[in-house]
Amino acid sequence: MKAAxxxxxxxxDGTFSVQDVGSTLAQRHAAERRPAEWERFEKGEITAWEYNMAILDGLPVSEATTEAFLKTVELDPGASALLAWCGAHDIPFRILSDGFDLNLERLQKIHGVQFAYDANTLRYEDERWRxxxxxxxxTCDCGTGVCKRGRIQAYRAEHPGRRTVHIGNGRVSDLCGAQEADIAFAKDTLALVLEQRGHPFQRFETLFDVIAALEASD
Ligand SMILES: [Mg+2]
Ligand SMILES: [Zn+2]
Incomplete structure (x- = not known):
């Protein structure tokens, strides 16, 4: 394998950034609805996206309140270095997020970084999230708003021969992407579920670990 x-x-969320934007705001502003909806999700009665709709669509959080929270979100200590490493090696880098476009736009400005991304959409209506x-x-059983398997498959169709790398931390939104990619990096619940399924992956703590592993693979 060549890095090129x-x-x-x-x-x-939780991978490129330290905090999870959606779930932190949901804990603060929709705490009472979460346990029942999570139970429905765990039982398979609703999909991951339906869970998001139940909790986050109509969330009573204004743009100003969101902005104040976003200013507290930290990036992984190796986040900028990973962007720089990919840039220096002409390696395409893309955020695949089951979070929201407006938040990713703001977080790029707040942290002075730039990345391409695929995400869900967020708009404001009467000081509420839509x-x-x-x-x-x-066709994928992830049931999320942004199927990462689908995004990686679409990229591969356009760029045959590229070796795809997926980096993630969540068993719900990252599993299909980790399974689809040629190389998977995982931590947290994603690492647990990949281990249970016997799917090969490399464990990481910060994105510096990912850079080191990709460097070593050159
Ligand atoms: Mg995550
Ligand atoms: Zn999927």
Whole structure:
């Protein structure tokens, strides 16, 4: 494997960033509705996107309140270095996020970084969130708003021969992407579920670990 053949796809919440934007705001502003909806999701009665709709669509959080929270969100200590490393090696880098476009736009400005991304949509209506699914994929059982398998497959169709890398931390939104990619980096619940399924992956703590592993693979 040569680094020059790689294309890197990275989860945002809890992977490129330290905090999870959607779930932190949901804990603060929709705490009472979460347990019942999560139970329905765990039982398979609703999909991951339907869970998001139940909790986040209509969330009573204004643009100003969101902005104040976004200013507290930290990036992984190796986040900028990973962007720079990919840039220096002409390796395409893309955030695949089951979070929201407006938040990713703001976080890029706040942290002075730039990345391409695929995400769900967020708009404001009467000081409330209105959300829409970005890239749902009925053929994948992830049930999320942004099917990462689908995004990686679409990229591969356009760029045959590229070795795809997926970096993530969540068993719900990252599993299909990790399974689809040629190389998977995982931590947290994603690492647990990949281990249970016997799917090969490389464990990481910060994105510096990912850079070191990709460097070593050259
Ligand atoms: Mg995540
Ligand atoms: Zn999927």
């Amino acid at each position: 053949d790689l294309a890197v796809f990275c989860d945002f 959300i829409g699914a970005g890239y749902p994929n009925p």
